[in-house]
Amino acid sequence: MTLSIGLSVNPQDPQWLELAREAERIGVDSIWVPEFWAYDAFTPLAAIAARTERVRLATGIAQLGARTPAMLAMSAMSLQNISGGRFVLGIGTGGPQVMEGWHGVRFSRPVRRTRETIEIIRRITAGERLTYDGEVYQLPLPGSEGVAIRSRAGACFVPVYVAALGPANLALTGELADGWIGNSFFPGSSEVFFGPLGAAARQAGRSLSDLDLVVAVSVEFTDDVDAAGRRHAAGYAFTFGAMGSRANNFYNNAFARQGFGDDVAEVQRLWAEGDREAAAARVPIEIGLGTNLIGPPGAVRDRLRAYRDCGVTTLRVNPIGSDLRECVAGLGILLDLVNDVNDPNGTTERDTTVR
Secondary structure, three states, X not given: OOOEEEEEOOOOOOOHHHHHHHHHHHOOOEEEEOOOOOOOOHHHHHHHHHHOOOOEEEEOOEEOOOOOHHHHHHHHHHHHHHOOOOEEEEEEOOOHHHHHHHHOOOOOOHHHHHHHHHHHHHHHHOXXXXXXXXXXXXXXXXXXXXXOOEOOOOOOOOOXXXXXXXXXXXXXXXXXXXXXXXXXXXXXXXXXXXXXXXXXXXXXXXXXXXXXXXXXXXXXXXXXXXXXXXXXXXXXXXXXXXXXXXXXXXXXXXXXXXXXXXHHHHHHHHHHOOOHHHHHHHOOHXXXXXXXXXXXXXXXXXXXXXXXXXXXXXXXXXXXXXXXXXXXXXXXXXXXXXXHHHOOOOOXXXXXXXX
16 A cells, blocks of 8 residues: 655645645645635636646535535536546535535535435436435426436546545445545544444445545644644644534544543633633644654654555645745655655655746
8 A cells, every 4th residue: 555645735825826836746646725714626726727737636625515516516527627637526514613604504414415415426427317316405406497407518537535524424435435535633543434434335345445545634844843743733722612613523523532532622611711822732732743744754754654554545735834945845855755655665856946
């Protein structure tokens, strides 16, 4: 099993497009664009597609409910055409705060909505005339003047990856998806995620190895490991306190299943009471260090090996750097370390001079 590197780029960063182009040049396998409540994910990927030739392009993630399944399929097929077949559709349900507060869409039955969306997208991209009788979606709409339509774009394959943290959504991903998009992940407790994924995959007549297993990490090369780990841990205070309600926070639940239940509950309590500094200080440094690639190159190599050995196939990295040159240089070091982990006898050397 080999490990590949994907890059997260944020269009809010001034040099995001240059970073994407440089990342392709030095050998990054995929580029991922997020979507939350700033820019959409598809438009920046179209710009990257026009300026690159090889790298895979992925939404990380497009939020279900923000678009109809047909609109998701149309956008995906557009990008597949623009990119020459390099597009990956990463989808996820988001959370109630964003869906109901930003999009005005009820956050209900997320697992069922995910299943039906995947099935509808696959019918459309296969070139079938669209009819669907689901629990969330009925197409054509019953009692309407709608008719069953076939896409005029023609059939094309679009890989579908699902962002999943809870057991039910993990099982759905193992059953239906081409890949899993994960976070809140420690290699040492990978079975929390890979257990449900693998069991459902086997029940569907395939195996866990049929999925691209993608995990998000930040990467920071430094000798001051404790300071960096503390800083990354503090950043989780927003995740635990604001990325969900007291009753419904998928990230907190995922960390709780990996042994940090009391910690995340206390961080959430402090955040809710308005004590943001105390909340940040309360996040264990083990979370900052254990979910990222932090340290000198030798230590990062060991961490890369741990991700590969537990079954992760793609690391979607956020490079830490003060400017474009530093980010590209860090990516180059990381890619050489990955090459060493995948093939200890390899001798790849990369020119990371920004052009």
